[in-house]
Amino acid sequence: MFRRIFYVVILYVITVYYSIRMMRVDPATATPEEYDYWGFKWAETAVKLAKLKVEVDMGNIDPNGHYVFIGNHQSNLDIPVVFNALRNYRVRFVAKKSLFDIPVYGKALAHAGHISIDRENRRAAMKSLNEAVEKAKSGFSPVIFPEGTRNKNPEDLMEFKVGGIIIALKSGLPVVPFVMTNTSKIMGKGQLILNNGPTIRFKALPPIDTSKYSLKDRDKFTEELRELMRKEYKELLKKG
Numbered sequence: 001m002f003r004r005i006f007y008v009v010i011l012y013v014i015t016v017y018y019s020i021r022m023m024r025v026d027p028a029t030a031t032p033e034e035y036d037y038w039g040f041k042w043a044e045t046a047v048k049l050a051k052l053k054v055e056v057d058m059g060n061i062d063p064n065g066h067y068v069f070i071g072n073h074q075s076n077l078d079i080p081v082v083f084n085a086l087r088n089y090r091v092r093f094v095a096k097k098s099l100f101d102i103p104v105y106g107k108a109l110a111h112a113g114h115i116s117i118d119r120e121n122r123r124a125a126m127k128s129l130n131e132a133v134e135k136a137k138s139g140f141s142p143v144i145f146p147e148g149t150r151n152k153n154p155e156d157l158m159e160f161k162v163g164g165i166i167i168a169l170k171s172g173l174p175v176v177p178f179v180m181t182n183t184s185k186i187m188g189k190g191q192l193i194l195n196n197g198p199t200i201r202f203k204a205l206p207p208i209d210t211s212k213y214s215l216k217d218r219d220k221f222t223e224e225l226r227e228l229m230r231k232e233y234k235e236l237l238k239k240g
Helices: 002-023 032-049 078-085 105-112 122-137 163-171 183-187 215-237
Strands: 053-057 068-071 091-096 115-117 141-144 175-181 199-204
Touching (some): 002 032, 002 105, 032 078, 053 078, 068 078, 078 091, 078 199, 115 122, 122 141, 122 163, 141 163, 175 215, 199 215
Parallel strands (some): 053 199, 068 175, 091 115
Antiparallel strands (some): 175 199
């Protein structure tokens, strides 16, 4: 438990530090590398601080490609792990509005271009979805956790919410599903102990051409995507 407390305290300090540095970057004049730097630096530091062992399998994903990434979610550690794994793709996370209300950190998230979704306000949520689509079309790659929250059950995926699927379909970009294992074993939701023994496994699946799906097909696409990811997730679990 002491190890987790120490990690959380130190992570809080570096989060505030990198948030302040991020807010000093002017997105209007910064290069893409300068604009993205502090977010990636935070993720890199968070992974090293926890002494995480991470295996990343990007498969045949084009390192210069432009995608919507959709993956499972089990731990707060998922954010820095995904940031590191996808650092070539100018990723921006689609996240709940409450995170953007956190002092300093929330302002840095907004300043960096991450996407706030207000699930309590349908009209605001639709506006956010449209903003996410425009951001995707402008060159960023949204990262979506369609389960909507951290999953406490490491044996299976939760049901997917449709909001993120709408972003994927309206953007017109290929969807790259990804699955991760073992982040919940290391620091799961409500877990008091940080156990960095297990290896985190991250696997990107082949891109899906969304042009064959219309917005009316969102429920079908959601179901097919979840079944594909469930199958791959269970296979990845076998590696321990």
